[in-house]
Amino acid sequence: MIKPDIVFVAKLAGVSPATVSRVMNHPDLVHPATRKKVELAVEKSGYIRNRAAQAMHGRRSATIGLVVPTVANTIFAEVVQAFNDTVSAQGFTLLLASHGYDLDSEYRLVRKLLEHRVDALAVVGLDHSAGTFRLIAEQRVPLLALWNYLADSALPCVGVDNREAGRLAAEHLVALGHRRIGMVFPATFDNDRARDRKTAATAVFRAAGIELQERWQVEVPYSIAQAKAACLDLLAGEDRPSALLCANDVIAQGAIYAAARLGIAVPASLSVIGIGDFAGSAQMEPALTTVRIPAQQVGIAAGQAIVTAIGRPDADFMIRSRVELELIMRASTGIAAEMIRP
Amino acid sequence: MIKPDIVFVAKLAGVSPATVSRVMNHPDLVHPATRKKVELAVEKSGYIRNRAAQAMHGRRSATIGLVVPTVANTIFAEVVQAFNDTVSAQGFTLLLASHGYDLDSEYRLVRKLLEHRVDALAVVGLDHSAGTFRLIAEQRVPLLALWNYLADSALPCVGVDNREAGRLAAEHLVALGHRRIGMVFPATFDNDRARDRKTAATAVFRAAGIELQERWQVEVPYSIAQAKAACLDLLAGEDRPSALLCANDVIAQGAIYAAARLGIAVPASLSVIGIGDFAGSAQMEPALTTVRIPAQQVGIAAGQAIVTAIGRPDADFMIRSRVELELIMRASTGIAAEMIRP
DNA sequence: AACAGTCTTGCAAATGTTTTCATAAACTCT
DNA sequence: AGAGTTTATGAAAACATTTGCAAGACTGTT
Known part of the structure; x- marks a missing residue:
């Protein structure tokens, strides 16, 4: 036996x-x-x-490593799912690792994945430690950046232009006449997505001659609970912004709940815009205006790109695929009150 | 080089x-x-x-396979994350597979994971095809059922008693005096969690002498959008239930949004209860009454159990660990209107 | 200084596959 | 029917590591 x-x-x-x-x-x-x-x-x-024996022979291990900040957050769950489905259909199995927004621990995870001789690696974002890059280069494993797009990125990437996302959201608020604007973002230190969105949005506001009040800018992690708590503070007094630009939909949902709790009418007295268009954003009341990031499309496109790269080990792997963003106007944003009165 | x-x-x-x-x-x-x-x-x-070479020698592959229905749904994202963190801290890497609630495709996935010689396997729920069980038994790989607890389960399991979850939710509604009750559940064919919850809830209602109206029982997948749509139908007319028991929080959120859209006051005219206590349930307005399933605890406990099992390949692996449920009363349920009038 | 015991190290066999090369068998023409 | 070609199969080397065994190098004790 x-x-x-x-x-x-x-x-x-x-x-x-x-x-x-x-x-x-x-x-x-x-x-x-x-x-x-x-x-x-x-x-x-x-x-x-026995795939192990097979891999040992120098053949494919039939695994692909995926490194995400976290899978617990709606943000990535969908893209992980789509990516997994895509590569899985091609016979690959996913090795998953998550680092909780800590690029140091990312290095260790990548190392571990390389020990398993993954045929390729996908990571979220373009920012990674030098050590990580060196490691991957030495092992000559195809590497793909997921989620971000940058026309002149050093890495192959499949994703969206986060600066455009920030720009679209900001322009929408400006077009509605808002000038008293708050921004709710996570720390942008180890997170190039949030950073790009924020700087692009800020630039739009600057260009429109809008001065961002320091007291309306808050920093919270991607958590509904903490976003709501922070917004309860932010929106408590009389002196509050007329619009909130949120780093993503999770934060925006928190903001809307905070407004609901305080009895602030959305969008009559407060406009809220998110980025992402996560599950539930369209259904909530009021439905969330947001910049849609088609996570599924990103996951699928990335999966396909990476499988192709594995198929051609000789050729240098370079692809830059931009997935289109779209402003989805729903019920959470409206014309600034100041614009209506006169 | x-x-x-x-x-x-x-x-x-x-x-x-x-x-x-x-x-x-x-x-x-x-x-x-x-x-x-x-x-x-x-x-x-x-x-x-090279872990492959190592694994080939009959040594540990240092991987653990995890099979979930989907990771895109909040339901499992959190438990996947906690599980991954736990086993990862012990040096294992996670091989992830998802089958989208199709137990046939689960067989193929399990096979693939076994090809990679995972040191152990975790699956969600206790229901699996005979082929799947045979396969795993033949390979003598420790198998753990995640998410469910059953006192006399054939499999080692770490999770909650879904019958108790259904019971708790139903008893809460009964205690509040509701007798006109709707239930919103997914198809229970390939989903033992939903099935257990539903039958237990139904039993409670029966025992309380409550007759469940066929027209108030609806079937929807775990999707906010579809739950909302279905509930818009269900709640449209005059003849509607006074309380809704939802299979999980995702569905409950959809139900609450539907009520909001229709201008039905929650909880004054409609009580809604969910199961799960997912991220956001506590923050939404009105905050969702629900039966908390501590996903994180389940993930961690399961991770520890499985690592222990790997450490003792000789001994038969059997553990049945029950994670406690808790009814969390928030703002979405209230005393039945009929009870107040007289 | 000899002895027993304990550490440390290297040799070589073993692990389960894939693949190159060679050979044998089966066709296909004329 | 024979030569040439194609197709199908097997033998054996190669892949990167682990580990049982045995031998050599220490340690402390008398």
């Missing part, structure tokens, strides 16, 4: 191990009749081929 | 490959001075050990 290996199956089928191997990997090279025999033997013995 | 292997490092350090191997796996067996030499050589050459 020992676990059957390839030679056991070979004996059972009355062929050589080589033939069994071929049946598994290049079925067209073996005679249909022998193939049948082997398949029967595989079936009968309950043989499960 | 070839990728360094263990013999390269050995040469560089002036020792045998065996010694290098020992430095990596049993550092206490080698003299501190030699260890230093080897570590230096590893550092210098950029050597990354």
